[in-house]
Amino acid sequence: MPLLEVRELKTHFPIHSGVLQRSKAAVKAVDGVSFQIERGETVGLVGESGCGKSTLGKTLLRLIEPTSGQIFFKEREVTSLSQRRLRPLRRHMQMIFQDPYSSLNGRMTVEQIVGEGLRIHRLVPKREVSQRVRELLEAVGLNEQYARRYPHEFSGGQRQRIGIARSLALQPDLIVADEPVSALDVSVQAQIINLMVDLQKQFNLTYLFVAHDLAVVEHISDRVIVMYLGKIVEQAAVQALYSSPLHPYTSALIASVPSLDPAERRRQVLGGDVPSPVNPPPGCAFHTRCPLVEDRCRVETPPLREVRPGHFAACHLAKP
Ligand code: SF4
DSSP: OOSEEEEEEEEEEEEEETTTTEEEEEEEEEEEEEEEEOTTOEEEEEOOTTSSHHHHHHHHTTSSOOSEEEEEETTEEOTTOOHHHHHHHHTTEEEEOSOTTTSSOTTSOHHHHHHHHHHHTTOSOGGGHHHHHHHHHHHTTOOGGGGGSOGGGSOHHHHHHHHHHHHHTTOOSEEEEESTTTTSOHHHHHHHHHHHHHHHHHHTOEEEEEESOHHHHHHHOSEEEEEETTEEEEEEEHHHHHHSOOSHHHHHHHHTSOOSSHHHHTSOOOOSOOOOTTSOOSSSTTTTTOTTOOGGGGTOOOOOEEEETTEEEOOTTOOO
16 A cells, blocks of 8 residues: 555635625646555656646645545545544644745744644653754754754755754654745755755655756656646656656656756747636647647547556657
């Protein structure tokens, strides 16, 4: 049994209008997504802004309630659990947020921030909390003397390390990292990624790594899921996906990664914007931007199918 299994998950946000505030339409942020994550794996989740990847990450932890579908974590169906029953399980699923500036309470010291979960879940005796916080700070490469300082006294990279220490305090199995390096300088990004790789080995972690930067995802992931307008359009092992993508959207995303090679830079990049998730195009949702579009793409929705062993794509033209 995988550590996490998601079946036909949907997260729709109703749009209310009129005097009676009736629901007229819905933003289909996540629209029927199924996948699995094995223990110890790192799965990259990529797509442009507005494709639903962050909403999916938050829905997995039920920080946003799903509209329908099922989530199994450690063989338990978490979608139907009450908040009280979810609580003990939730400590095993943690989140690292994109913005290390706003995700830490500026009025709390580092020790209070990192130790809060230890106290709430009573993971160590009260008198040992300080010592455990210092061990966690050391694990994420921070001086233990920083424990008494406040978040504003740190750089962006250091704050993200504090956020990681806070997540680790709860001894999680799964960490959903939502764009954890996109708010950081390029030089600091590599340090945080390398730290996450080291911690994964040390603490036997499983990651869902949400990002729009395909270069970062390639470096850290075992497998990659590509989302477009709330649906998975491609899913494969990292090497297979980057060396021979099957979906034109994935090809365009890979082509848009900046390159120092002038020949590479001339490659065609993706044009236009992501259509509205309130009223997605019929047929293949990507057909309004696809360079290979055919007539049937405008009416027939391509299912996500296994085109090569372990390599799934939702495109009529995908061939082994
Ligand atoms: Fe492009 Fe058609 Fe494939 Fe959609 S199904 S990605 S429009 S070729």
